[in-house]
Amino acid sequence: MNTAATAAPDLGAAMNASIDQAPILHAVDVTKSFTQDGTPTQALKGVSLSVAPGEFVSIVGRSGSGKSTFLSVLSTLLRPDSGQLTYNGFDLTTASEADIDGLRHRDFAVIFQFHYLLPYLTALENTLLPFMRGLKPVSRAQKERARECLERVGLADKGHRLPGQLSGGEQQRVAIARALVKDAQILFADEPTGSLDSATGSTVMELLSQIHKDGLSVVMVTHNEQYASLSDRVVRMADGLVV
């Protein structure tokens, strides 16, 4: 589709979103550096990105260009050194930890290259994990919803299995079900197909674009140009900058 992407608001980008809509997620001039063994690495050198509601953005770039770091900042898993980050106009750089926890719980969903399921919980229980935050027991309705999500990712009959009894693709699909279960507003995915073979990767990608079509905003990091082309807009990164 449109492979020409810049940091500026992209007029041709929004397929599901109208142009005049305020961005759901807005990052301006974000920097982040790491210090390892005394030598500092500037992973992000001032990147900006706006995600419109319902938009599907891909981030591509060479290894080490700062994609994962940027996605972590966007998904609140990592605090930037400087720059601005707002979600629906709400400033995330100054938000309290409790607010961030709430956001992660309600609005944000993250999936990774590796599934990161809890090995001692069944697929269904892993899907229900977002509801197990407190002492309040999981409700019948929530269980029902988790089953629906598992069904959606094609694992209706495997809810009782432990992650170790599932294939890599199935595990990733459980992770997607877990992201779906809580009705998030925006899904972050860091190389969700990275550890899967191409056939399995395709089914996962199909799932993601379906989810996107249902109205979820998606920000995905990928190495795969073909998968990137499924998105509304592709952002290219190189050496800590959007190019």
Place this chain on the structure above:
Amino acid sequence: MNILTIALRNSRKKWVRTLLLLLVFTLGVVSIVSLNFVSRVVGEGLEKKLVSFGANILVSPISEKLTVSYGGFALGDMLFDVNYLDERDTIARIDAIALRKNISVIAPKLVVMDRVQGMAVAIVGVRFAQEKQLKSYWDVAQGALPGEEPAPAKKAGGGMHAASTPASAHTPPPTPAPTPAPIPAETSPTGLAQAAMAPLGLPKDTYSGNGVLVGSAAAAKLNLKLGDKVPLGKTHMLVTGILAPTGSEDDNVLLADLTFVQNAVGRTGKANFLEVAALCSGCPIEDIVNQLGAALPNVEIKTLRNIVEQRMYSVHFVKRLILSVSLVILLTGCSMVGISMLSAVNERKKEIGILRSLGFSRRAVFSIFFAEAASIGLLAGVVGYLAGFAVSFRILQVLELSEGATLSFEPLHLLATAVILALLTSLASLVPAWKAAAIEPSEALVTL
């Protein structure tokens, strides 16, 4: 399913580790609990003795040879070298001391060594009314105290033998009642003394029959049953009651009426020693002893309390020793929990990152680890308490230590043990849980 499910499922997955930790803590709890039980029961037994001795004072003639003893009283060589107290005179003198109001019971005793079925046994002449007051822990297993009707439930055979008193005409004895001639109808020597004590509420001792109360061990050794005849001097006694085990020297002797024994052995009005019980705990025992000493020159006056207190001290010492060992076990368990949790936190970094990315707060992550440790402690507390109860039951049975006291199961203590253990293990998990809560989701999750 809630946040605790996560902790419990992980404990179940790592069942070997969980079991090991449980074992260590359970061991610690078992040893502490059973120690507590055993020492409490033993201590209670001793305490009971202490109480039953009360501020007991032993009034005895000075005797040189110390060979046989009963009730802490040295009998000397029974056949040749026994000094006697005059029962009437001694009681009268005790009755006259200034602190008389603090004295509840005066129990004179005459001890006679005799052979029953070829075995040497001590026959102790007592005033049953006083003795019963002194030994509230007495429990008559069969029959009744001489001079008393047996409890209706234990009627079998006892009824006719307690009947030395002429009142029991409803049970005619099969053989003519062996009411022997030597029993004088008058109760003269003590009668006077008791008349003097009567205002203080002392029961009048009117019994002077030939009934004998047999200690449990003596009954077993001599194979004595209710209704058996036991010879004494030219006459004989009739078994009317058998004592339940008391843990005291009473188990090994035969107890008969003092007047009867005095007459049977020709020592009318004599006693070997007198036990004096003070009314109160913490009463001026020293003063009483001093006043008795003044009233009774050339008579030995000892307190029994010292002996028991010494035994209590050794019980406390053993208790402290085992307690410190148990504490070491628990401490070891705590460091095991700490260490294993610490390595678990590193192992589970990614899990923690996932939970945080799903909106679990630091506090929630903390409580998962905390709950895991606490549940181990809780379970160990419950299992350990129950096992400790069983173990102490067995210990007391094997060592025959109970001294009449009994174990009682207390749910509140079970609860307290479980809670304390849970607190202990959660305390041990404090640092690991805090470390887990400090993990940032990005450092745990993002693959470079």
